[in-house]
Amino acid sequence: MTNLPVPATVMVKRPATKNRLGSFLIFLVVSLYFLVPLAATFYWSLRGEKDVLGFEAYRKLFADTNFLPAFSESILNAVATIVLSLIIVVPTAYWVTLRLPKLRPIVEFITLLPFVIPAIVLVFGIIRLYSRPPLLLTATYDSSRFLLICVYVALSFPYMFRAVDNGLRAIDVRTLTEAAQSLGASWPTILFKVIFPNLRVALLSGALLTFAIVIGELTIALYMAQHTLGPYMANLTRSKVYEPSAMAIVAFAITWAAMGIIDFVGRGASRRAQMADTD
Amino acid sequence: MSYLSISHITKQFGDTVVVDDFNLDIEKGEFVSFLGPSGCGKTTTLRMVAGFEIPTSGKILLDGADITNKAPNQRNVGMIFQSYALFPNMTVAQNIGFGLSVRKESKELIAQRVDEMISLINLEKHAHKYPYQLSGGQQQRVSLARALAIHPQVLLLDEPLSALDAKIRISLRAEIRAIQRKLGITAIFVTHDQEEALSISDRIVVMNSGLMEQVGTPFEIYNFPTTVFSANFVGTLNNASAEVVNPAKSLIAINGVQFESAVDLKGRKKGDKVRVAIRPERLSFASEQKKANVVDAVIENITFLGSVVRIQIKIGDTKFNMDTFNNPFLELPKIGSKEQVTCSREAVLVLDE
Numbered sequence: 062m063t064n065l066p067v068p069a070t071v072m073v074k075r076p077a078t079k080n081r082l083g084s085f086l087i088f089l090v091v092s093l094y095f096l097v098p099l100a101a102t103f104y105w106s107l108r109g110e111k112d113v114l115g116f117e118a119y120r121k122l123f124a125d126t127n128f129l130p131a132f133s134e135s136i137l138n139a140v141a142t143i144v145l146s147l148i149i150v151v152p153t154a155y156w157v158t159l160r161l162p163k164l165r166p167i168v169e170f171i172t173l174l175p176f177v178i179p180a181i182v183l184v185f186g187i188i189r190l191y192s193r194p195p196l197l198l199t200a201t202y203d204s205s206r207f208l209l210i211c212v213y214v215a216l217s218f219p220y221m222f223r224a225v226d227n228g229l230r231a232i233d234v235r236t237l238t239e240a241a242q243s244l245g246a247s248w249p250t251i252l253f254k255v256i257f258p259n260l261r262v263a264l265l266s267g268a269l270l271t272f273a274i275v276i277g278e279l280t281i282a283l284y285m286a287q288h289t290l291g292p293y294m295a296n297l298t299r300s301k302v303y304e305p306s307a308m309a310i311v312a313f314a315i316t317w318a319a320m321g322i323i324d325f326v327g328r329g330a331s332r333r334a335q336m337a338d339t340d
Numbered sequence: 341m342s343y344l345s346i347s348h349i350t351k352q353f354g355d356t357v358v359v360d361d362f363n364l365d366i367e368k369g370e371f372v373s374f375l376g377p378s379g380c381g382k383t384t385t386l387r388m389v390a391g392f393e394i395p396t397s398g399k400i401l402l403d404g405a406d407i408t409n410k411a412p413n414q415r416n417v418g419m420i421f422q423s424y425a426l427f428p429n430m431t432v433a434q435n436i437g438f439g440l441s442v443r444k445e446s447k448e449l450i451a452q453r454v455d456e457m458i459s460l461i462n463l464e465k466h467a468h469k470y471p472y473q474l475s476g477g478q479q480q481r482v483s484l485a486r487a488l489a490i491h492p493q494v495l496l497l498d499e500p501l502s503a504l505d506a507k508i509r510i511s512l513r514a515e516i517r518a519i520q521r522k523l524g525i526t527a528i529f530v531t532h533d534q535e536e537a538l539s540i541s542d543r544i545v546v547m548n549s550g551l552m553e554q555v556g557t558p559f560e561i562y563n564f565p566t567t568v569f570s571a572n573f574v575g576t577l578n579n580a581s582a583e584v585v586n587p588a589k590s591l592i593a594i595n596g597v598q599f600e601s602a603v604d605l606k607g608r609k610k611g612d613k614v615r616v617a618i619r620p621e622r623l624s625f626a627s628e629q630k631k632a633n634v635v636d637a638v639i640e641n642i643t644f645l646g647s648v649v650r651i652q653i654k655i656g657d658t659k660f661n662m663d664t665f666n667n668p669f670l671e672l673p674k675i676g677s678k679e680q681v682t683c684s685r686e687a688v689l690v691l692d693e
């Protein structure tokens with residue numbers, strides 16, 4: 062259950078298809094492919110009490126004194142990761158687009174590294190590097206947690222960079238920057254008044270992808286002895302029958318809520334525009 | 341002392357010289373166009389005035405102040421882009437007010453100036469729309485208003501009409517010119533469209549591969565081009581190589597057919613090779629007895645171009661185009677027939693290579 066469904070198709074527009082029946086069939090098959098396991102999991106999660114369908118498994122899950130701390134720790138980790146990642150990725154992507162387009166392939170390659178390096182290799186490399194002075198970070202729980210967040214920031218790069226880069230490509234960054242400059246704007250003004258607002262949807266989708274990764278991450282958290290949701294779920298799967306299913310449904314609901322937020326924010330922009338149109 | 345003085349500007353990217361010793365003095369309220377083919381350095385020159393590029397050498401003075409190395413946001417210069425460059429997240433009114441809010445002006449002043457600008461461009465009904473809800477022409481007008489709202493000292497326009505369709509292009513260029521006249525603002529307009537440059541400018545700078553070919557009023561550029569390049573680039577042109585026959589009498593010969601020019605050829609010798617250019621509309625059928633430049637021609641083809649009829653003729657072995665205004669009573673010769681054609685001495689331009 063470490064891989065939550067990833068809302069990777071959020072930004073993609075579906076091309077018009079001529080064959081409506083064909084596309085409907087494909088839609089049906091794919092839907093079944095996703096929905097049947099989901100429905101089965103949901104059904105299973107409702108059987109926490111013998112012979113009755115109900116939310117007993119959910120009640121037990123939330124009653125478990127380890128669940129909420131692990132859950133909130135993961136959420137905090139995810140938020141910290143998103144903030145750090147945004148601070149690093151947005152200015153970098155902006156500057157590469159604006160001034161150093163030649164560096165783009167290199168930056169792209171670097172951001173893709175987390176895809177190429179298996180988590181297990183990454184975690185042992187990190188533990189070796191940071192477990193002795195002068196870079197001793199694995200000594201206490203909190204410093205390890207900080208290290209874990211840094212690793213997550215690196216893991217978020219492929220998603221975050223791609224999302225931000227797409228967002229930057231969708232607007233003419235260079236010309237907008239120059240237009241703002243010629244109107245007298247300084248760099249902070251340009252970033253906060255012109256660039257960020259136009260990247261809103263892109264930033265949000267990057268942030269939510271990051272959230273989805275961090276919330277369920279198992280391998281690295283486990284080896285760094287962190288009490289986050291990933292190890293908790295793994296443990297749960299080993300010892301319980303119905304609760305893991307309930308846990309999966311909860312995680313799934315959170316992801317969908319997140320996607321709903323993207324959609325809402327995206328649509329908010331066009332609704333505001335429509336209102337302006339009618340007056 | 342002129343208002344905007346661009347002196348000996350050179351710009352290199354690596355080893356390539358993109359603008360070479362550009363010199364221009366622009367008076368306050370003047371409308372100057374940079375005209376030239378793609379890649380000749382028009383945009384680069386404009387961007388140096390805007391501050392987006394720093395010249396490799398040379399100086400730019402604006403109203404007496406040296407702005408050569410000033411950051412773009414420290415210059416008081418308005419810029420209009422081909423792609424409009426409106427901020428997608430802001431309404432028309434917010435776009436226009438942006439420069440003033442950056443300058444921390446009061447809300448009342450901004451609102452008042454925005455209203456003023458919106459009525460200047462006649463978009464009162466669209467103040468609260470977002471850029472994507474406007475047509476290209478409307479967007480470009482908003483971008484004009486946005487640039488003018490800050491009272492810029494110079495307005496720079498980089499091919500502002502190129503993305504628009506033909507009708508809008510013509511009406512908007514008239515609108516731009518009218519607004520520029522009304523506000524008395526100094527403007528530089530970049531274009532590769534000769535008709536646009538001729539119709540809108542006080543003066544035109546013809547540019548070719550980083551060099552200034554010719555500077556002059558539209559009238560001068562069209563009627564008295566000084567180089568082959570500017571003659572060819574502006575308007576259509578017959579051009580042929582010729583030989584000086586008699587420098588004292590300004591006589592030249594194109595493939596053996598003699599023409600008399602008004603250009604002083606005293607600096608040249610008999611037998612010198614020169615380039616001769618004659619505009620198609622300067623050639624006409626020799627109806628009454630004219631003294632100079634009456635030559636025999638064979639009619640090869642006739643093409644209707646709407647208001648103009650273009651007649652292809654052959655004088656000696658050289659092909660020429662001859663344009664005449666279309667009218668219902670026009671009597672056209674038969675193809676293949678022989679006619680006498682003529683042109684004035686002034687029409688025979690002798691150009692530098």
Ligand SMILES: Nc1ncnc2c1ncn2[C@@H]1O[C@H](COP(=O)(O)OP(=O)(O)OP(=O)(O)O)[C@@H](O)[C@H]1O
Binds near residue numbers: 353379380382383532
């Ligand atoms: N940043 C740059 N680095 C290297 N070369 C450049 C740069 N900017 C422009 N050039 C080169 O300088 C030359 C002139 O470019 P410029 O954009 O000024 O041409 P232009 O006259 O505006 O052409 P167009 O009509 O196509 O816009 C071109 O050959 C271009 O390739």
Ligand SMILES: [Mg+2]
Binds near residue numbers: 382383498
């Ligand atoms: Mg250009």
